[in-house]
Amino acid sequence: MFSFLEMTVSLLWKPFHRIANGRLMQQRTMSLYNQTHGFREDEIKAKLQQFTGGSVDLSKEDDGIGILTLNNPRFMNAFTGTMMIELQERVAELESWKNGKGLIVHGAENTFCSGSDLNAVRTLSRPQDGVNMCMFMQNILTRLMRLPLITVALIQGKALGGGAELTTACDFRLMTSESEMRFVHKHMGLVPGWGGAARLVQILGSSPALRLLSGAEKVDAERALCLGLIEAVLPSSEERRPLQEARTWLNLYTKGPPEVIQSVKKVVSAGRELQLETALRIEKEIFGTVWGGPANLHALAQRTKHK
Template identity: 60%
Template sequence: MDSSAISKSIPIEMATSLLKTPSLSMRTRLLHPTGLSIYNTLHGFSEGEVKKKLQQFSGGSIDLQKEDNGIGILTLNNPSKMNAFSGVMMLQLLEKVIELENWTEGKGLIVRGAKNTFSSGSDLNAVKALGTPEDGMALCMFMQNTLTRFMRLPLISVALVQGRALGGGAEFTTACDFRLMTPESEIRFVHKEMGIIPSWGGASRLVEIIGSRQTLKVLSGALKLDSQKALNIGMVEEVLQSSDETKSLEEAKEWLKQFIKGPPEVIRALKKCVSSGKELCLEEALQNERDLLGTVWGGPANLEAVARKGKFNK
Protein backbone atom coordinates (compact mmCIF):
# COMPACT_ATOMS: atom_id res chain seq x y z
CA MET A 1 0.00 0.00 0.00
CA ASP A 2 1.47 3.39 -0.95
CA SER A 3 1.75 6.31 1.46
CA SER A 4 -1.24 8.18 0.01
CA ALA A 5 -3.47 5.14 0.53
CA ILE A 6 -2.26 4.79 4.10
CA SER A 7 -2.91 8.44 4.83
CA LYS A 8 -6.43 8.17 3.42
CA SER A 9 -7.13 5.15 5.57
CA ILE A 10 -6.49 7.11 8.78
CA PRO A 11 -9.34 9.45 9.67
CA ILE A 12 -8.31 13.07 10.10
CA GLU A 13 -9.91 13.11 13.55
CA MET A 14 -7.78 10.14 14.64
CA ALA A 15 -4.58 11.73 13.36
CA THR A 16 -5.38 14.96 15.14
CA SER A 17 -6.15 13.04 18.31
CA LEU A 18 -2.82 11.19 18.13
CA LEU A 19 -0.92 14.41 17.63
CA LYS A 20 -2.57 16.00 20.61
CA THR A 21 -2.36 13.02 22.96
CA PRO A 22 0.55 13.78 25.28
CA SER A 23 2.73 11.48 27.27
CA LEU A 24 1.81 12.57 30.78
CA SER A 25 5.34 12.15 32.11
CA MET A 26 6.80 14.09 29.20
CA ARG A 27 4.26 16.89 29.49
CA THR A 28 5.11 17.15 33.17
CA ARG A 29 8.86 17.04 32.64
CA LEU A 30 9.68 19.14 29.60
CA LEU A 31 6.80 20.24 27.42
CA HIS A 32 6.19 23.01 29.93
CA PRO A 33 9.55 23.20 31.75
CA THR A 34 8.89 26.61 33.27
CA GLY A 35 9.48 26.69 36.97
CA LEU A 36 11.47 23.45 37.10
CA SER A 37 14.87 23.54 38.80
CA ILE A 38 17.71 21.05 39.14
CA TYR A 39 18.05 21.25 42.91
CA ASN A 40 15.49 21.20 45.70
CA THR A 41 15.23 20.18 49.35
CA LEU A 42 16.03 16.56 48.41
CA HIS A 43 19.51 17.81 47.51
CA GLY A 44 19.86 19.74 50.77
CA PHE A 45 19.10 22.99 48.96
CA SER A 46 16.99 25.64 50.68
CA GLU A 47 16.19 28.42 48.24
CA GLY A 48 14.70 30.54 51.01
CA GLU A 49 17.90 30.42 53.07
CA VAL A 50 20.05 31.32 50.08
CA LYS A 51 17.79 34.25 49.22
CA LYS A 52 18.09 35.63 52.76
CA LYS A 53 21.87 35.63 52.49
CA LEU A 54 21.97 37.12 49.01
CA GLN A 55 19.58 39.91 50.00
CA GLN A 56 22.30 41.30 52.28
CA PHE A 57 24.53 42.25 49.34
CA SER A 58 22.96 45.17 47.51
CA GLY A 59 24.02 47.15 44.47
CA GLY A 60 23.15 47.21 40.80
CA SER A 61 20.10 45.81 39.07
CA ILE A 62 18.92 43.47 36.32
CA ASP A 63 16.83 45.47 33.87
CA LEU A 64 14.42 44.00 31.33
CA GLN A 65 12.97 45.81 28.34
CA LYS A 66 10.36 43.99 26.25
CA GLU A 67 9.84 45.38 22.75
CA ASP A 68 6.75 45.05 20.58
CA ASN A 69 8.66 42.98 17.99
CA GLY A 70 9.07 40.15 20.51
CA ILE A 71 12.70 40.93 21.39
CA GLY A 72 13.62 41.34 25.04
CA ILE A 73 16.77 43.13 26.22
CA LEU A 74 18.17 41.95 29.55
CA THR A 75 20.77 44.38 30.91
CA LEU A 76 23.26 43.62 33.68
CA ASN A 77 23.46 47.02 35.33
CA ASN A 78 26.19 47.60 37.90
CA PRO A 79 28.70 49.69 35.94
CA SER A 80 30.72 50.92 38.93
CA LYS A 81 31.85 47.29 39.41
CA MET A 82 32.01 46.26 35.73
CA ASN A 83 28.47 44.87 36.08
CA ALA A 84 29.53 42.32 38.70
CA PHE A 85 26.62 40.36 40.18
CA SER A 86 25.68 41.51 43.67
CA GLY A 87 23.49 39.23 45.76
CA VAL A 88 20.45 41.36 44.94
CA MET A 89 21.24 41.11 41.23
CA MET A 90 21.31 37.30 41.49
CA LEU A 91 17.86 37.43 43.05
CA GLN A 92 16.62 39.84 40.40
CA LEU A 93 17.96 37.61 37.64
CA LEU A 94 15.72 34.80 38.89
CA GLU A 95 12.77 37.20 38.99
CA LYS A 96 13.41 38.28 35.39
CA VAL A 97 13.73 34.66 34.25
CA ILE A 98 10.33 33.92 35.79
CA GLU A 99 8.90 36.98 34.03
CA LEU A 100 10.35 35.81 30.72
CA GLU A 101 8.96 32.31 31.24
CA ASN A 102 5.51 33.91 31.23
CA TRP A 103 6.05 36.34 28.33
CA THR A 104 3.90 34.60 25.75
CA GLU A 105 4.58 37.19 23.04
CA GLY A 106 8.35 36.87 23.38
CA LYS A 107 10.50 35.34 20.65
CA GLY A 108 14.08 36.51 21.20
CA LEU A 109 16.32 37.85 23.93
CA ILE A 110 19.56 39.86 23.98
CA VAL A 111 21.70 39.79 27.14
CA ARG A 112 24.10 42.70 27.54
CA GLY A 113 25.93 44.75 30.15
CA ALA A 114 25.53 48.45 30.89
CA LYS A 115 28.17 51.01 29.87
CA ASN A 116 29.74 48.93 27.13
CA THR A 117 31.01 45.97 29.16
CA PHE A 118 29.36 42.63 29.82
CA SER A 119 30.08 41.44 33.37
CA SER A 120 33.06 40.75 35.63
CA GLY A 121 31.24 37.91 37.42
CA SER A 122 30.40 37.84 41.13
CA ASP A 123 30.81 40.86 43.37
CA LEU A 124 33.85 40.05 45.51
CA ASN A 125 32.16 41.46 48.63
CA ALA A 126 29.57 38.68 48.43
CA VAL A 127 32.23 36.08 47.57
CA LYS A 128 34.31 36.99 50.62
CA ALA A 129 31.32 37.00 52.98
CA LEU A 130 30.07 33.64 51.66
CA GLY A 131 33.41 31.97 52.19
CA THR A 132 32.52 28.55 53.60
CA PRO A 133 32.21 25.44 51.42
CA GLU A 134 28.55 25.20 52.45
CA ASP A 135 27.90 28.76 51.27
CA GLY A 136 29.73 28.07 48.01
CA MET A 137 27.67 24.96 47.33
CA ALA A 138 24.40 26.76 48.10
CA LEU A 139 25.30 29.66 45.78
CA CYS A 140 26.35 27.15 43.11
CA MET A 141 22.98 25.38 43.26
CA PHE A 142 21.06 28.67 43.22
CA MET A 143 22.84 29.99 40.11
CA GLN A 144 22.78 26.63 38.32
CA ASN A 145 19.02 26.51 38.92
CA THR A 146 18.57 30.04 37.61
CA LEU A 147 20.74 29.69 34.51
CA THR A 148 19.27 26.30 33.62
CA ARG A 149 15.80 27.86 33.71
CA PHE A 150 17.22 30.70 31.62
CA MET A 151 18.66 28.24 29.09
CA ARG A 152 15.28 26.49 28.79
CA LEU A 153 13.38 29.71 28.07
CA PRO A 154 11.29 29.37 24.89
CA LEU A 155 13.17 32.37 23.49
CA ILE A 156 16.10 32.40 21.09
CA SER A 157 18.81 34.13 23.12
CA VAL A 158 22.07 35.85 22.26
CA ALA A 159 24.77 37.27 24.53
CA LEU A 160 26.11 40.58 23.27
CA VAL A 161 29.66 40.66 24.65
CA GLN A 162 30.90 44.23 24.77
CA GLY A 163 34.10 44.86 26.74
CA ARG A 164 34.84 41.99 29.12
CA ALA A 165 32.94 38.89 30.17
CA LEU A 166 34.89 37.46 33.10
CA GLY A 167 34.28 34.58 35.51
CA GLY A 168 30.56 34.26 36.16
CA GLY A 169 29.97 36.73 33.32
CA ALA A 170 31.72 34.33 30.94
CA GLU A 171 29.60 31.49 32.34
CA PHE A 172 26.40 33.47 31.69
CA THR A 173 27.27 33.78 28.00
CA THR A 174 27.27 29.97 27.71
CA ALA A 175 23.63 29.83 28.86
CA CYS A 176 22.61 31.76 25.74
CA ASP A 177 21.90 30.05 22.42
CA PHE A 178 24.36 32.31 20.60
CA ARG A 179 27.14 34.77 21.38
CA LEU A 180 28.21 37.90 19.51
CA MET A 181 31.32 39.94 20.30
CA THR A 182 32.47 43.43 19.48
CA PRO A 183 36.00 43.86 18.01
CA GLU A 184 37.75 44.80 21.28
CA SER A 185 35.83 42.50 23.61
CA GLU A 186 37.10 39.39 25.40
CA ILE A 187 35.76 36.35 27.26
CA ARG A 188 37.86 34.96 30.11
CA PHE A 189 37.16 32.13 32.52
CA VAL A 190 39.33 33.38 35.39
CA HIS A 191 38.16 30.79 37.94
CA LYS A 192 41.48 28.92 38.13
CA GLU A 193 43.23 32.16 39.05
CA MET A 194 40.82 32.46 41.97
CA GLY A 195 41.51 28.91 43.12
CA ILE A 196 38.12 27.55 42.08
CA ILE A 197 36.35 26.12 39.04
CA PRO A 198 33.23 27.36 37.21
CA SER A 199 30.16 26.85 39.40
CA TRP A 200 27.24 28.32 37.47
CA GLY A 201 27.19 25.47 34.93
CA GLY A 202 29.62 27.20 32.59
CA ALA A 203 32.10 24.34 32.23
CA SER A 204 29.44 21.79 31.29
CA ARG A 205 27.85 24.12 28.76
CA LEU A 206 31.22 25.16 27.34
CA VAL A 207 32.07 21.53 26.52
CA GLU A 208 28.87 21.34 24.48
CA ILE A 209 29.73 24.58 22.64
CA ILE A 210 33.42 24.08 21.79
CA GLY A 211 34.29 20.51 22.81
CA SER A 212 36.34 19.11 25.68
CA ARG A 213 39.84 19.82 24.31
CA GLN A 214 39.18 23.49 23.61
CA THR A 215 37.36 23.79 26.94
CA LEU A 216 40.45 22.55 28.80
CA LYS A 217 42.55 25.16 27.01
CA VAL A 218 40.10 27.95 27.85
CA LEU A 219 39.50 27.00 31.51
CA SER A 220 43.22 26.47 32.16
CA GLY A 221 43.98 29.97 30.86
CA ALA A 222 46.15 28.69 28.02
CA LEU A 223 43.70 30.08 25.46
CA LYS A 224 42.48 33.64 26.07
CA LEU A 225 39.45 34.47 24.00
CA ASP A 226 39.66 37.74 22.19
CA SER A 227 36.99 38.18 19.56
CA GLN A 228 38.96 36.60 16.70
CA LYS A 229 40.06 33.53 18.67
CA ALA A 230 36.54 33.05 19.99
CA LEU A 231 35.24 33.18 16.43
CA ASN A 232 37.87 30.72 15.21
CA ILE A 233 36.97 28.01 17.76
CA GLY A 234 33.20 28.46 17.39
CA MET A 235 32.60 30.15 20.73
CA VAL A 236 30.85 33.06 19.01
CA GLU A 237 28.82 33.33 15.83
CA GLU A 238 30.08 36.65 14.61
CA VAL A 239 32.26 39.65 15.45
CA LEU A 240 30.18 42.78 15.02
CA GLN A 241 31.47 45.78 13.13
CA SER A 242 31.07 48.39 15.85
CA SER A 243 32.32 48.60 19.45
CA ASP A 244 29.98 51.51 20.15
CA GLU A 245 27.40 50.56 22.78
CA THR A 246 24.35 51.80 20.89
CA LYS A 247 25.45 50.72 17.42
CA SER A 248 26.47 47.21 18.49
CA LEU A 249 23.10 46.73 20.20
CA GLU A 250 21.35 47.67 16.96
CA GLU A 251 23.60 45.24 15.07
CA ALA A 252 22.70 42.48 17.53
CA LYS A 253 18.98 43.17 17.10
CA GLU A 254 19.27 42.93 13.33
CA TRP A 255 21.30 39.71 13.63
CA LEU A 256 18.70 38.15 15.94
CA LYS A 257 15.76 39.07 13.71
CA GLN A 258 16.74 36.44 11.13
CA PHE A 259 15.84 33.71 13.64
CA ILE A 260 12.56 35.07 14.97
CA LYS A 261 10.54 35.75 11.84
CA GLY A 262 7.10 34.28 12.34
CA PRO A 263 4.47 33.97 15.09
CA PRO A 264 5.59 33.56 18.71
CA GLU A 265 3.92 30.17 19.20
CA VAL A 266 5.98 28.65 16.38
CA ILE A 267 9.31 30.20 17.42
CA ARG A 268 8.74 29.16 21.03
CA ALA A 269 7.83 25.60 20.03
CA LEU A 270 11.00 25.40 17.93
CA LYS A 271 13.15 26.48 20.88
CA LYS A 272 11.45 23.99 23.22
CA CYS A 273 12.01 21.23 20.67
CA VAL A 274 15.73 22.01 20.46
CA SER A 275 16.04 22.23 24.25
CA SER A 276 14.52 18.78 24.69
CA GLY A 277 16.76 17.40 21.96
CA LYS A 278 19.82 18.55 23.94
CA GLU A 279 18.69 17.28 27.31
CA LEU A 280 16.74 14.08 26.72
CA CYS A 281 17.46 10.65 25.32
CA LEU A 282 16.27 10.11 21.76
CA GLU A 283 12.99 8.38 22.57
CA GLU A 284 11.92 11.03 25.07
CA ALA A 285 13.00 13.85 22.74
CA LEU A 286 10.92 12.36 19.93
CA GLN A 287 7.89 12.15 22.22
CA ASN A 288 8.37 15.75 23.23
CA GLU A 289 8.68 16.77 19.57
CA ARG A 290 5.36 15.01 18.95
CA ASP A 291 3.70 16.83 21.84
CA LEU A 292 5.00 20.19 20.65
CA LEU A 293 3.75 19.52 17.13
CA GLY A 294 0.30 19.08 18.61
CA THR A 295 0.42 22.68 19.86
CA VAL A 296 0.98 24.17 16.39
CA TRP A 297 -0.44 21.68 13.83
CA GLY A 298 -3.72 23.06 12.59
CA GLY A 299 -3.02 26.33 14.37
CA PRO A 300 -3.43 29.80 12.81
CA ALA A 301 0.10 29.99 11.40
CA ASN A 302 -0.10 26.48 9.94
CA LEU A 303 -3.52 27.04 8.36
CA GLU A 304 -2.48 30.39 6.92
CA ALA A 305 0.69 28.92 5.39
CA VAL A 306 -1.23 26.03 3.81
CA ALA A 307 -3.87 28.40 2.44
CA ARG A 308 -1.19 30.48 0.70
CA LYS A 309 -0.14 27.39 -1.28
CA GLY A 310 3.29 28.90 -1.55
CA LYS A 311 6.44 27.04 -2.42
CA PHE A 312 8.79 26.73 0.55
CA ASN A 313 11.86 25.58 -1.33
CA LYS A 314 12.64 28.83 -3.09
Protein backbone atom coordinates in the same frame (compact mmCIF):
# COMPACT_ATOMS: atom_id res chain seq x y z
CA MET B 1 -14.40 24.71 2.58
CA PHE B 2 -11.09 25.80 4.09
CA SER B 3 -12.86 27.89 6.74
CA PHE B 4 -14.72 24.73 7.83
CA LEU B 5 -11.36 22.92 8.08
CA GLU B 6 -9.96 25.80 10.15
CA MET B 7 -12.91 25.63 12.51
CA THR B 8 -12.76 21.85 12.93
CA VAL B 9 -9.00 21.67 13.50
CA SER B 10 -9.13 24.64 15.89
CA LEU B 11 -11.62 22.80 18.12
CA LEU B 12 -9.29 19.79 18.29
CA TRP B 13 -6.09 21.84 18.55
CA LYS B 14 -6.85 24.14 21.47
CA PRO B 15 -7.30 21.57 24.28
CA PHE B 16 -4.25 19.56 23.13
CA HIS B 17 -2.25 22.78 22.90
CA ARG B 18 -3.14 23.68 26.51
CA ILE B 19 -2.29 20.21 27.87
CA ALA B 20 1.01 19.85 26.01
CA ASN B 21 2.14 23.40 26.72
CA GLY B 22 1.32 23.01 30.41
CA ARG B 23 3.40 19.84 30.61
CA LEU B 24 6.33 21.43 28.76
CA MET B 25 6.18 24.57 30.92
CA GLN B 26 6.44 22.42 34.03
CA GLN B 27 9.51 20.65 32.62
CA ARG B 28 11.24 23.95 31.73
CA THR B 29 10.77 25.59 35.11
CA MET B 30 11.69 22.51 37.14
CA SER B 31 14.71 23.18 39.34
CA LEU B 32 17.86 21.10 39.15
CA TYR B 33 18.14 21.22 42.93
CA ASN B 34 15.64 21.20 45.77
CA GLN B 35 15.55 20.21 49.44
CA THR B 36 16.33 16.58 48.62
CA HIS B 37 19.75 17.82 47.43
CA GLY B 38 20.28 19.79 50.64
CA PHE B 39 19.40 23.04 48.86
CA ARG B 40 17.73 25.70 50.99
CA GLU B 41 16.74 28.42 48.56
CA ASP B 42 15.18 30.70 51.18
CA GLU B 43 18.35 30.60 53.27
CA ILE B 44 20.71 31.52 50.44
CA LYS B 45 18.35 34.25 49.19
CA ALA B 46 18.25 35.78 52.67
CA LYS B 47 22.06 35.89 52.66
CA LEU B 48 22.26 37.25 49.11
CA GLN B 49 19.86 40.05 50.04
CA GLN B 50 22.61 41.52 52.23
CA PHE B 51 24.72 42.38 49.18
CA THR B 52 22.89 45.17 47.45
CA GLY B 53 23.60 47.33 44.43
CA GLY B 54 23.03 47.27 40.71
CA SER B 55 19.99 45.86 38.97
CA VAL B 56 18.92 43.43 36.28
CA ASP B 57 16.58 45.30 33.94
CA LEU B 58 14.19 43.82 31.39
CA SER B 59 12.36 45.49 28.54
CA LYS B 60 9.97 43.53 26.32
CA GLU B 61 9.46 45.05 22.90
CA ASP B 62 6.38 44.82 20.69
CA ASP B 63 8.29 42.77 18.11
CA GLY B 64 8.80 39.97 20.63
CA ILE B 65 12.44 40.78 21.40
CA GLY B 66 13.43 41.23 25.04
CA ILE B 67 16.48 43.14 26.26
CA LEU B 68 17.99 41.94 29.56
CA THR B 69 20.53 44.43 30.92
CA LEU B 70 23.05 43.80 33.69
CA ASN B 71 23.32 47.21 35.29
CA ASN B 72 26.16 47.63 37.77
CA PRO B 73 28.73 49.53 35.68
CA ARG B 74 30.69 50.83 38.67
CA PHE B 75 31.92 47.24 39.18
CA MET B 76 31.95 46.08 35.55
CA ASN B 77 28.38 44.79 35.98
CA ALA B 78 29.43 42.19 38.58
CA PHE B 79 26.52 40.29 40.12
CA THR B 80 25.64 41.48 43.59
CA GLY B 81 23.42 39.25 45.72
CA THR B 82 20.29 41.25 44.91
CA MET B 83 21.13 41.10 41.20
CA MET B 84 21.20 37.30 41.37
CA ILE B 85 17.72 37.35 42.91
CA GLU B 86 16.52 39.85 40.29
CA LEU B 87 17.86 37.59 37.53
CA GLN B 88 15.69 34.79 38.89
CA GLU B 89 12.67 37.11 38.82
CA ARG B 90 13.36 38.27 35.26
CA VAL B 91 13.77 34.71 34.00
CA ALA B 92 10.45 33.76 35.62
CA GLU B 93 8.84 36.71 33.85
CA LEU B 94 10.29 35.62 30.51
CA GLU B 95 9.06 32.05 30.98
CA SER B 96 5.47 33.31 30.90
CA TRP B 97 5.93 35.81 28.03
CA LYS B 98 3.43 34.47 25.49
CA ASN B 99 4.44 36.86 22.69
CA GLY B 100 8.19 36.55 23.21
CA LYS B 101 10.47 35.27 20.45
CA GLY B 102 14.01 36.37 21.28
CA LEU B 103 16.19 37.78 24.04
CA ILE B 104 19.42 39.79 24.04
CA VAL B 105 21.51 39.68 27.23
CA HIS B 106 24.03 42.49 27.58
CA GLY B 107 25.75 44.73 30.11
CA ALA B 108 25.40 48.45 30.73
CA GLU B 109 27.99 50.99 29.62
CA ASN B 110 29.91 48.97 27.08
CA THR B 111 31.01 46.02 29.21
CA PHE B 112 29.37 42.65 29.77
CA CYS B 113 29.97 41.21 33.26
CA SER B 114 32.94 40.53 35.54
CA GLY B 115 31.29 37.69 37.46
CA SER B 116 30.37 37.75 41.15
CA ASP B 117 30.59 40.66 43.55
CA LEU B 118 33.77 39.93 45.52
CA ASN B 119 32.22 41.29 48.72
CA ALA B 120 29.68 38.46 48.59
CA VAL B 121 32.35 35.92 47.68
CA ARG B 122 34.52 36.90 50.65
CA THR B 123 31.63 36.89 53.12
CA LEU B 124 30.01 33.66 51.92
CA SER B 125 33.28 31.78 52.35
CA ARG B 126 31.89 28.69 54.09
CA PRO B 127 31.79 25.71 51.68
CA GLN B 128 28.06 25.17 52.24
CA ASP B 129 27.28 28.82 51.43
CA GLY B 130 29.31 28.53 48.25
CA VAL B 131 27.54 25.32 47.24
CA ASN B 132 24.13 26.87 47.92
CA MET B 133 24.98 29.89 45.76
CA CYS B 134 26.25 27.49 43.11
CA MET B 135 22.95 25.57 43.14
CA PHE B 136 20.95 28.81 43.12
CA MET B 137 22.74 30.15 40.04
CA GLN B 138 22.76 26.79 38.25
CA ASN B 139 18.98 26.63 38.67
CA ILE B 140 18.55 30.13 37.24
CA LEU B 141 20.92 29.74 34.29
CA THR B 142 19.44 26.36 33.39
CA ARG B 143 16.01 27.98 33.27
CA LEU B 144 17.50 30.77 31.14
CA MET B 145 18.95 28.17 28.77
CA ARG B 146 15.56 26.42 28.54
CA LEU B 147 13.56 29.57 27.80
CA PRO B 148 11.32 29.14 24.75
CA LEU B 149 13.09 32.17 23.25
CA ILE B 150 16.11 32.38 20.98
CA THR B 151 18.71 33.97 23.22
CA VAL B 152 21.85 35.92 22.35
CA ALA B 153 24.63 37.18 24.62
CA LEU B 154 25.98 40.48 23.32
CA ILE B 155 29.55 40.69 24.63
CA GLN B 156 31.00 44.18 24.78
CA GLY B 157 34.11 44.84 26.82
CA LYS B 158 34.92 42.00 29.21
CA ALA B 159 33.06 38.81 30.09
CA LEU B 160 35.00 37.34 33.00
CA GLY B 161 34.44 34.39 35.34
CA GLY B 162 30.72 34.11 36.06
CA GLY B 163 30.11 36.61 33.26
CA ALA B 164 31.72 34.20 30.79
CA GLU B 165 29.62 31.40 32.28
CA LEU B 166 26.45 33.45 31.73
CA THR B 167 27.18 33.72 28.00
CA THR B 168 27.20 29.92 27.70
CA ALA B 169 23.59 29.78 28.95
CA CYS B 170 22.51 31.66 25.80
CA ASP B 171 21.88 29.98 22.45
CA PHE B 172 24.28 32.29 20.63
CA ARG B 173 27.05 34.73 21.42
CA LEU B 174 28.12 37.86 19.54
CA MET B 175 31.22 39.93 20.31
CA THR B 176 32.42 43.36 19.37
CA SER B 177 35.93 43.54 17.93
CA GLU B 178 37.54 44.92 21.10
CA SER B 179 35.85 42.60 23.60
CA GLU B 180 37.21 39.53 25.35
CA MET B 181 36.06 36.48 27.29
CA ARG B 182 38.03 34.79 30.02
CA PHE B 183 37.25 31.95 32.40
CA VAL B 184 39.41 33.23 35.26
CA HIS B 185 38.22 30.74 37.89
CA LYS B 186 41.58 28.96 38.17
CA HIS B 187 43.24 32.18 39.28
CA MET B 188 40.68 32.42 42.08
CA GLY B 189 41.43 28.86 43.17
CA LEU B 190 38.07 27.73 41.83
CA VAL B 191 36.30 26.01 38.96
CA PRO B 192 33.13 27.27 37.27
CA GLY B 193 30.14 26.82 39.56
CA TRP B 194 27.23 28.23 37.56
CA GLY B 195 27.19 25.41 34.99
CA GLY B 196 29.68 27.10 32.68
CA ALA B 197 32.07 24.17 32.40
CA ALA B 198 29.38 21.66 31.41
CA ARG B 199 27.87 24.05 28.87
CA LEU B 200 31.29 25.00 27.47
CA VAL B 201 32.01 21.32 26.79
CA GLN B 202 28.67 21.07 24.95
CA ILE B 203 29.52 24.12 22.85
CA LEU B 204 33.19 23.45 22.04
CA GLY B 205 33.97 19.84 22.98
CA SER B 206 36.13 18.67 25.86
CA SER B 207 39.62 19.53 24.58
CA PRO B 208 39.01 23.20 23.68
CA ALA B 209 37.00 23.65 26.89
CA LEU B 210 39.85 22.19 28.93
CA ARG B 211 42.33 24.57 27.34
CA LEU B 212 40.19 27.63 28.09
CA LEU B 213 39.54 26.59 31.70
CA SER B 214 42.97 25.28 32.64
CA GLY B 215 44.80 28.11 30.87
CA ALA B 216 42.44 30.86 32.03
CA GLU B 217 43.26 32.35 28.63
CA LYS B 218 42.01 35.61 27.23
CA VAL B 219 39.81 34.89 24.23
CA ASP B 220 39.47 37.80 21.85
CA ALA B 221 36.75 38.07 19.23
CA GLU B 222 38.82 36.63 16.40
CA ARG B 223 39.84 33.54 18.36
CA ALA B 224 36.32 33.05 19.74
CA LEU B 225 35.02 33.03 16.17
CA CYS B 226 37.64 30.48 15.10
CA LEU B 227 36.78 28.24 18.05
CA GLY B 228 33.07 28.38 17.29
CA LEU B 229 32.38 30.02 20.64
CA ILE B 230 30.61 32.97 18.97
CA GLU B 231 28.55 33.39 15.82
CA ALA B 232 29.88 36.70 14.59
CA VAL B 233 32.04 39.72 15.34
CA LEU B 234 30.00 42.90 15.19
CA PRO B 235 31.60 45.75 13.26
CA SER B 236 30.89 48.53 15.76
CA SER B 237 32.36 48.84 19.25
CA GLU B 238 30.43 51.96 20.26
CA GLU B 239 28.20 51.57 23.28
CA ARG B 240 24.75 51.64 21.63
CA ARG B 241 25.27 50.53 18.04
CA PRO B 242 26.15 46.89 18.80
CA LEU B 243 22.77 46.44 20.47
CA GLN B 244 21.01 47.44 17.26
CA GLU B 245 23.37 45.23 15.26
CA ALA B 246 22.56 42.33 17.59
CA ARG B 247 18.84 42.96 17.09
CA THR B 248 19.31 42.92 13.32
CA TRP B 249 21.21 39.63 13.58
CA LEU B 250 18.60 38.08 15.87
CA ASN B 251 15.74 39.18 13.62
CA LEU B 252 16.97 36.70 11.00
CA TYR B 253 15.93 33.88 13.33
CA THR B 254 12.82 35.31 14.97
CA LYS B 255 10.71 36.06 11.91
CA GLY B 256 7.34 34.39 12.23
CA PRO B 257 4.62 33.86 14.84
CA PRO B 258 5.72 33.51 18.47
CA GLU B 259 4.18 30.06 18.88
CA VAL B 260 6.26 28.73 15.98
CA ILE B 261 9.55 30.33 17.09
CA GLN B 262 9.00 29.08 20.63
CA SER B 263 8.22 25.59 19.36
CA VAL B 264 11.45 25.52 17.34
CA LYS B 265 13.42 26.41 20.46
CA LYS B 266 11.62 23.76 22.51
CA VAL B 267 12.41 20.89 20.12
CA VAL B 268 16.06 21.95 19.97
CA SER B 269 16.25 22.11 23.78
CA ALA B 270 14.75 18.63 24.04
CA GLY B 271 17.21 17.24 21.50
CA ARG B 272 20.14 18.82 23.32
CA GLU B 273 19.27 17.71 26.84
CA LEU B 274 17.28 14.50 26.67
CA GLN B 275 17.88 10.93 25.58
CA LEU B 276 16.74 10.24 22.04
CA GLU B 277 13.52 8.39 22.80
CA THR B 278 12.39 11.03 25.29
CA ALA B 279 13.38 13.85 22.92
CA LEU B 280 11.34 12.23 20.14
CA ARG B 281 8.28 12.05 22.37
CA ILE B 282 8.67 15.70 23.32
CA GLU B 283 9.06 16.61 19.65
CA LYS B 284 5.85 14.72 18.89
CA GLU B 285 3.99 16.64 21.61
CA ILE B 286 5.30 19.99 20.38
CA PHE B 287 4.46 19.06 16.79
CA GLY B 288 0.90 18.44 17.93
CA THR B 289 0.66 21.97 19.31
CA VAL B 290 1.45 23.59 15.94
CA TRP B 291 -0.11 21.11 13.47
CA GLY B 292 -3.43 22.63 12.53
CA GLY B 293 -2.59 25.75 14.48
CA PRO B 294 -3.13 29.30 13.18
CA ALA B 295 0.30 29.62 11.52
CA ASN B 296 0.02 26.21 9.88
CA LEU B 297 -3.48 26.91 8.55
CA HIS B 298 -2.43 30.35 7.33
CA ALA B 299 0.51 28.88 5.41
CA LEU B 300 -1.76 26.28 3.83
CA ALA B 301 -4.31 28.94 2.86
CA GLN B 302 -1.55 31.08 1.32
CA ARG B 303 -0.17 28.04 -0.53
CA THR B 304 3.26 28.98 0.81
CA LYS B 305 6.07 27.91 -1.52
CA HIS B 306 9.71 27.36 -0.64
CA LYS B 307 12.19 28.97 -2.98
